Amino acid sequence: MDLTRFLTYAGSVARTSTLLQAGFTDRSVRNAVAVGDIRRLRHGVVALPGAPADMTAAVMGNGLLTCASAAVHRRLWLLREPSKVHLLCRHRGPADAVVHRGSLIPPDSPKPVASTTDVLIHSLRCLPAMEAAVMVESAARQGITTLGYLRGRLPGKRNGAARRVLELVDGTADSPIEVVARILFRAAGIFTETQVELPGIGIVDFLLEGFLIVELDGATHLEPRQVKKDRARNNASTLTGYAVLRYGYADVVHHPERIMAEVWQVLRGRVIR
Known part of the structure; x- marks a missing residue:
């Protein structure tokens, strides 16, 4: 493996001591700098052109x-x-x-x-x-x-x-926002089931108090085929007696209070607390 390939493998930036430990010589490093293959950021640190900012900051x-x-x-x-x-x-x-x-x-x-x-x-x-x-x-x-x-x-x-x-982790979520929603629901004392398979509907993200389905939509839910599928699932859910709420990333991350207000509005209609 040549020097530039090794640097790419190493994150595009490295200490010269790392290169020496990998078997390269001081001379090969100096030659690579001289011809412009790599840049010397300071004494003891070299990088490929365009090295990622976070990797550079670390080194x-x-x-x-x-x-x-x-x-x-x-x-x-x-x-x-x-x-x-x-x-x-x-x-x-x-x-x-x-x-x-x-x-x-x-x-x-x-x-x-x-x-x-x-x-x-x-x-x-x-x-x-x-x-x-x-x-x-x-x-x-x-x-x-x-x-x-x-x-x-x-x-x-x-x-x-x-x-x-x-204690907040159970390994059932398919996305970051599912983790957030699950924590929100359970922290509010709502009986929350995740990834529940319902006859005639399929697997839903959340089933709250046994009757409220909450689905979290990623980017793929904007595709025409998925929109049609989601519409059919919503209709099947309603016809089977379930209530349905759907939210996206921005709702969960930036407006959790609005989600909880809407969830409780539905739940209080059928759950005595």
């Missing part, structure tokens, strides 16, 4: 991307993009970054990205409960980790809040 900050900043690289769901880069640093990190300490599992590649275990543990300790639950649900859904594994790595009183976030 320049002497750290690894972690928590919300590593979600996309670990193929985890992310509810919101972080306003600052999150880095795992052994020593003092950049002043403009959210710095995390402590690593349980080393990364499995030269990319400046923390291991999935570290990413999830840091998110559980750092992010709002809803956002951390979304990331953990994604990992659990893919079989990357288990709740028991994570719980065992969060001992003691100081990790109590992080362990409570794990």
Whole structure:
């Protein structure tokens, strides 16, 4: 593997010490810089032209991307993009970054990205409960980790809040907004079933109190074939005696209070509380 290919594999930016450990020489690095194949960002750091900003920030900050900043690289769901880069640093990190300490599992590649275990543990300790639950649900859904594994790595009183976030995860969601909606419904004391198969209707996202179907629509639900299918499902649901509410990403993430108001409006018509 030549130098530029290795740098691509390493995230397009790396410390020269990483290149030397991979078997490249100081001379080969200097030659690549001289001909313009790579750029020297500072002493000890080189990058390919157009190296991603987050990867560059990690290497320049002497750290690894972690928590919300590593979600996309670990193929985890992310509810919101972080306003600052999150880095795992052994020593003092950049002043403009959210710095995390402590690593349980080393990364499995030269990319400046923390291991999935570290990413999830840091998110559980750092992010709002809803956002951390979304990331953990994604990992659990893919079989990357288990709740028991994570719980065992969060001992003691100081990790109590992080362990409570794990109680919000059940691995049944097909999307980030399903995690958010499930948490909202259950936190309100509503009897909530997920991914329920109903005769003549099919599998619905949520069944609340046994009669209110709540469906969450992604981009595919705007396609003509899916619109026709959804219309037929709505009609079948109503004819079978169910009530139906449908919401999209923006509704769930930006207007949860409106969703809850509408859900309760329907429920209070048939549930005595």
